[in-house]
Amino acid sequence: MDPSSPGLEGHLAQRGITRRQFLRFCGLMAATLALPARYTTRIAEALSTAPRIPLVWLEFQDCAGNTESFLRATDPTVVDIVLEVLSVNYHETIMAPAGQMAEKSLQDTVEQFPGQYIAIVEGAIPTKDGGVYCTIGGRTAIEIVREVCRNALVTIAVGACAWDGGWPAASPNPTGAVGVKDAVPGLKNLINMPGCPMNVANLTAVIVHYLTFGELPATDSMGRPLFAYGHIIHNYCPRRGHFDAGRFVEEWGDEGHRLGWCLYKMGCKGPQTYSNCPSVQWNEGTNWPVGAGHGCIGCFAPRFWDTMSPFYERLPNVEGFGVEASANRVGLGIVGGVTAAFAAHGVVSAFRARRHPLAAHEEEGPPVQTDGGD
Amino acid sequence: MRRRIYVWEVPVRLTHWVNVASIVILSFTGYYISNPYIAISPREPYGAYFMGLMRYIHLVVAFVFVASLMLRTYWAFVGNEWASWRGLFPFLTAEGRRNMVEAIRYYLFLRRRPPEVAGHNALAGMTYMIIVTLYFIQVFTGFALYGWLHPVSIWRALTGWVFLLVSVQTVRLVHHLIMYLLIAFAIHHVYSAWLVDMEEGNGLMSSIFSGFKFISLEQKPDWIEQKPRVKEAAPTSAGAEESPA
Numbered sequence: 001m002d003p004s005s006p007g008l009e010g011h012l013a014q015r016g017i018t019r020r021q022f023l024r025f026c027g028l029m030a031a032t033l034a035l036p037a038r039y040t041t042r043i044a045e046a047l048s049t050a051p052r053i054p055l056v057w058l059e060f061q062d063c064a065g066n067t068e069s070f071l072r073a074t075d076p077t078v079v080d081i082v083l084e085v086l087s088v089n090y091h092e093t094i095m096a097p098a099g100q101m102a103e104k105s106l107q108d109t110v111e112q113f114p115g116q117y118i119a120i121v122e123g124a125i126p127t128k129d130g131g132v133y134c135t136i137g138g139r140t141a142i143e144i145v146r147e148v149c150r151n152a153l154v155t156i157a158v159g160a161c162a163w164d165g166g167w168p169a170a171s172p173n174p175t176g177a178v179g180v181k182d183a184v185p186g187l188k189n190l191i192n193m194p195g196c197p198m199n200v201a202n203l204t205a206v207i208v209h210y211l212t213f214g215e216l217p218a219t220d221s222m223g224r225p226l227f228a229y230g231h232i233i234h235n236y237c238p239r240r241g242h243f244d245a246g247r248f249v250e251e252w253g254d255e256g257h258r259l260g261w262c263l264y265k266m267g268c269k270g271p272q273t274y275s276n277c278p279s280v281q282w283n284e285g286t287n288w289p290v291g292a293g294h295g296c297i298g299c300f301a302p303r304f305w306d307t308m309s310p311f312y313e314r315l316p317n318v319e320g321f322g323v324e325a326s327a328n329r330v331g332l333g334i335v336g337g338v339t340a341a342f343a344a345h346g347v348v349s350a351f352r353a354r355r356h357p358l359a360a361h362e363e364e365g366p367p368v369q370t371d372g373g374d
Numbered sequence: 375m376r377r378r379i380y381v382w383e384v385p386v387r388l389t390h391w392v393n394v395a396s397i398v399i400l401s402f403t404g405y406y407i408s409n410p411y412i413a414i415s416p417r418e419p420y421g422a423y424f425m426g427l428m429r430y431i432h433l434v435v436a437f438v439f440v441a442s443l444m445l446r447t448y449w450a451f452v453g454n455e456w457a458s459w460r461g462l463f464p465f466l467t468a469e470g471r472r473n474m475v476e477a478i479r480y481y482l483f484l485r486r487r488p489p490e491v492a493g494h495n496a497l498a499g500m501t502y503m504i505i506v507t508l509y510f511i512q513v514f515t516g517f518a519l520y521g522w523l524h525p526v527s528i529w530r531a532l533t534g535w536v537f538l539l540v541s542v543q544t545v546r547l548v549h550h551l552i553m554y555l556l557i558a559f560a561i562h563h564v565y566s567a568w569l570v571d572m573e574e575g576n577g578l579m580s581s582i583f584s585g586f587k588f589i590s591l592e593q594k595p596d597w598i599e600q601k602p603r604v605k606e607a608a609p610t611s612a613g614a615e616e617s618p619a
Contacts, residue, residue: 220525221538230525246414246424265410272542274525307541314408315550316543327547328409331554338558342565348483349569356486358573 008048011084025081032205032280033217033227046212047085053211054109054117057091058148060134060141061168061177062123066159067093069197072283082204085211086118092136103137106144110151118207119152121145124161124168125183128176145183154210155180155190158203160299163194170305181223191216192223196299201280202228222302224274233270233296236278239263257293267312268295275300376588381492382581386457389446390582396439397560401553403432408550436516443509455599456493462503464496464597473597474500481566488570491596492589498566499598505559508552515549 012022026043030036059067071094088094090106097105109117123141126133131140149155157180160166168177181190193203206225209217217225234240242248242262249257249266264271273296281288290296298308310317317324325333382390406412406428414424450459464470477497479485489495494502514533521530522542536545571578581587 221534232523232525235523244426245422246410246412246426246428247422248410250413272522272546302541307543316547318547318551327550331551331557334554335558335561339561342562345481346565346569349573352483352486353572358487358575 029208050211052087054089055086057120060123065197066122069200114151119155121162121180124165124177126175126177133175149184157192158198160194160196163192228276229274263295266295269298270296273298378586381587382585385449389442392442396435399435403428461499464499469597470496512552
């Protein structure tokens with residue numbers, strides 16, 4: 001590091017961020033990563049001495065929701081610190097250049113820093129018909145993502161779309177949309193941060209983890225960091241006590257809803273979703289969906305538009321019964337049908353027993369004796 | 375004349391009734407867990423743990439059910455021929471196929487008498503193959519959902535791969551629908567047992583309590599039996615082999 005440089009803290013001071021705020025940020029990151037408090041100083045040291053890593057943020061079939069999540073931090077320190085530690089060279093939504101100049105920034109980063117930049121991908125990549133459904137500057141998304149991610153130090157797929165296709169890939173997936181892991185098969189150093197959107201606290205924590213320890217955090221079998229996706233929401237939900245007690249909201253705005261009871265019967269997917277939402281929460285810890293009285297829709301889960309809908313029912317519908325029917329209606333139909341079938345069989349059997357008593361058909365052997373001797 | 379024959383051994387009867395009790399309890403608690411229909415609404419925040427209790431009962435009884443299945447599986451290999459695993463696959467032998475056709479004819483009113491068997495008929499055997507398959511799917515999905523709640527557990531290690539193939543909601547749906555299939559089976563099972571008990575007149579219903587059936591002296595070994603019955607040679611002097619009433 002250049003000794004004449006004012007360093008990270010100097011840069012932060014110029015932005016009006018005190019050392020106290022900086023350490024508070026480091027403590028927040030240690031907590032998000034579920035690290036002991038003593039790692040706060042280690043994170044602070046690592047961030048202060050880390051070289052500025054170039055970062056490119058690609059957007060494909062997306063709604064910029066993850067960008068919104070990234071920028072929507074009410075407390076400016078998180079974004080400021082990230083922007084100081086990293087050098088965001090390319091981000092369509094927030095960068096000053098446009099058109100050819102913008103694309104040149106991306107090309108320059110890929111060519112000048114091969115294997116040294118962080119690539120963040122937001123949005124799904126269409127593959128059908130040669131990938132024509134998403135092109136930037138005349139190049140298809142799949143072409144761009146393969147070139148940029150294969151040359152990157154680390155790739156972070158943010159949001160449900162970049163993970164497994166998300167909304168664009170929801171049935172019937174007209175554009176053949178896929179996530180980064182399928183668009184760039186065999187990609188090393190890929191970390192997935194699904195969510196609609198992902199939580200900026202988790203994204204920042206992944207980057208901080210990489211800068212501090214030189215490696216990506218541990219992931220689960222789906223490539224999601226365990227610190228953020230390691231536990232189901234239900235186990236850490238502040239309404240869990242009402243669930244265990246058996247107190248449920250029956251309809252929106254009823255007494256239970258006003259009293260903050262469990263949203264299980266309103267279709268909450270908290271028991272099905274792995275996320276640290278209850279502890280990290282959103283918008284700088286302001287609140288989160290269940291805290292605001294709405295059930296979780298499972299947006300951190302695989303293919304959640306298809307698998308977690310209907311969002312206001314506990315169980316998915318059973319397809320193939322004309323209009324999709326609820327599981328309980330199908331089940332009761334099966335039970336009722338079997339009962340009716342055997343009741344009819346019983347009636348016929350009873351008539352037959354009257355008209356053709358078994359004794360008349362006893363051709364073999366003597367009639368049954370009931371003397372009990374044996 | 376009929377004679378008493380010992381068909382259902384103790385482990386068969388024991389696991390049958392443990393299964394009955396546990397399936398009833400698991401169905402009620404399981405349905406409550408999926409759709410808590412009993413309103414518990416004291417305003418006080420203390421004193422109620424009803425969902426917790428239902429889940430506790432469901433999990434404990436689930437392990438009882440698994441223990442019963444394990445015992446029954448073991449007995450399918452060491453028990454008598456009517457307890458054998460071969461009973462689940464009647465279509466593998468010509469005799470089993472023939473008996474199955476006869477049973478179908480009986481149920482379709484094409485034959486007056488039910489096929490004479492000491493154990494269960496071949497069609498029932500194939501039904502149990504389906505039921506046992508449903509049991510194992512139910513146990514697997516149950517442990518998968520249990521492991522879902524405990525991501526660092528042996529249950530998750532054993533079953534977690536399923537979530538790479540299908541979503542947790544699908545697993546829940548399968549677990550839920552199999553409950554209805556088992557209820558439908560139970561209705562069929564009781565009805566058919568009642569019907570055959572009346573028409574065969576061999577004490578079928580009481581046999582699952584006592585283990586004994588009453589079969590006619592001329593009755594041939596049924597489709598499952600590998601070797602002639604010991605008593606078959608001398609049916610008149612069977613008293614020594616069979617315990618008195």
